[in-house]
Amino acid sequence: MRESVAGVVERSSAAARVSLEQYADGHVIRSLDPSGDLGDVIRAFGEAVLRIADHVGAGRLAAAAVDAGELNVQGEVQKPLDVLSNDVVLTALRDVPAVAAVVSEELAQPQVFPDARGPYLVAVDPLDGSSNLDVNIPVGTIFSVLRRTGTGAEVDLTEFLQPGRDQVCAGFALYGPATVLVLATAAGAVAFTLDRTTGVLVRTHPHLRVPESASEFAVNVSNERFWPAPVRDFISDCLAGRAGPRGQDYNMRWVASLVAEAFRILTRGGVFLYPADSRSGTRAGRLRLLYECNPIAFVIEQAGGCASTGRGRVLDISPTALHQRLPLVFGSSDEVAAVEGYHLDRACGVRPRSARPEFPLFNTRTLFRGR
Numbered sequence: 359m360r361e362s363v364a365g366v367v368e369r370s371s372a373a374a375r376v377s378l379e380q381y382a383d384g385h386v387i388r389s390l391d392p393s394g395d396l397g398d399v400i401r402a403f404g405e406a407v408l409r410i411a412d413h414v415g416a417g418r419l420a421a422a423a424v425d426a427g428e429l430n431v432q433g434e435v436q437k438p439l440d441v442l443s444n445d446v447v448l449t450a451l452r453d454v455p456a457v458a459a460v461v462s463e464e465l466a467q468p469q470v471f472p473d474a475r476g477p478y479l480v481a482v483d484p485l486d487g488s489s490n491l492d493v494n495i496p497v498g499t500i501f502s503v504l505r506r507t508g509t510g511a512e513v514d515l516t517e518f519l520q521p522g523r524d525q526v527c528a529g530f531a532l533y534g535p536a537t538v539l540v541l542a543t544a545a546g547a548v549a550f551t552l553d554r555t556t557g558v559l560v561r562t563h564p565h566l567r568v569p570e571s572a573s574e575f576a577v578n579v580s581n582e583r584f585w586p587a588p589v590r591d592f593i594s595d596c597l598a599g600r601a602g603p604r605g606q607d608y609n610m611r612w613v614a615s616l617v618a619e620a621f622r623i624l625t626r627g628g629v630f631l632y633p634a635d636s637r638s639g640t641r642a643g644r645l646r647l648l649y650e651c652n653p654i655a656f657v658i659e660q661a662g663g664c665a666s667t668g669r670g671r672v673l674d675i676s677p678t679a680l681h682q683r684l685p686l687v688f689g690s691s692d693e694v695a696a697v698e699g700y701h702l703d704r705a706c707g708v709r710p711r712s713a714r715p716e717f718p719l720f721n722t723r724t725l726f727r728g729r
Contacts, residue, residue: 496534498617568663572627
């Protein structure tokens with residue numbers, strides 16, 4: 359008896375389903391680390407993501423049982439789920455002999471595990487964007503995996519200070535309408551989506567690629583008055599639309615969630631800017647190099663995009679401190695190259711490309727201040 363078309367489709371889909379567990383044990387990861395240690399680290403993050411997804415999904419029901427309100431090493435007030443997510447990640451990684459130590463946004467110093475002889479170090483932002491939790495905007499977990507440069511049970515802090523190009527693996531989880539785990543290695547970038555019926559992370563994006571060009575930019579325009587001139591030039595020219603120097607109309611997006619911005623750019627292109635600016639706390643940049651900029655940059659580059667400070671490649675920077683901050687521009691290669699071009703023009707004393715005079719972007723004829 360011939361099998362129905364529906365039956366063939368269902369059987370083919372089932373055969374094509376690859377779980378995170380299978381991927382961690384598969385040839386791609388084994389080719390990078392035949393010992394299986396890297397696969398163990400990836401599985402641990404998968405477990406942590408599932409637990410954090412449950413807590414985030416419970417909202418204040420999960421947060422009610424957690425004490426918070428203290429300042430973290432960044433001087434930021436910790437949300438209850440910041441504390442809970444940090445505990446979840448540390449617990450998951452503590453059970454992996456391959457991990458020697460962890461740097462976290464929520465810890466002033468690295469967490470070194472007992473008998474820390476494993477070959478890997480981890481840098482993590484356990485719950486990026488937690489200020490969005492009260493308004494139910496997507497948040498995430500960002501992580502970076504590095505090989506140790508030292509040996510023995512003593513982990514020197516300088517072992518974490520490696521340029522981002524040396525990352526073995528990096529990724530982020532997005533807790534939104536769907537829970538998605540994006541993972542990048544030297545073999546490329548893939549993404550897994552949580553099947554809520556089975557509780558399994560299933561590969562849904564086997565070959566993530568950032569479109570080379572796009573017509574969207576993401577930036578917090580409320581900080582425009584503090585931006586450096588090249589960023590103002592670039593955004594001004596984007597707003598000028600088809601009649602301006604960039605020759606096309608742009609849409610603006612701003613979710614105020616780094617992981618949400620990154621996933622949108624991975625799937626449909628665009629450019630994200632979080633520049634350094636003139637305010638006292640952000641003159642060196644706002645985002646943290648080790649566990650925000652580097653992993654996001656690694657993912658974006660492995661998906662064919664680019665990541666820059668505006669003046670050079672993020673992954674070439676040698677960190678000088680565990681919680682160092684940096685400006686970050688990432689996305690479609692053409693757009694990132696354009697931003698770097700605006701910085702170079704200013705550095706060389708070239709007049710801005712825009713034919714419009716320099717003025718605040720929204721002080722005339724604007725939706726924000728009337729006509």
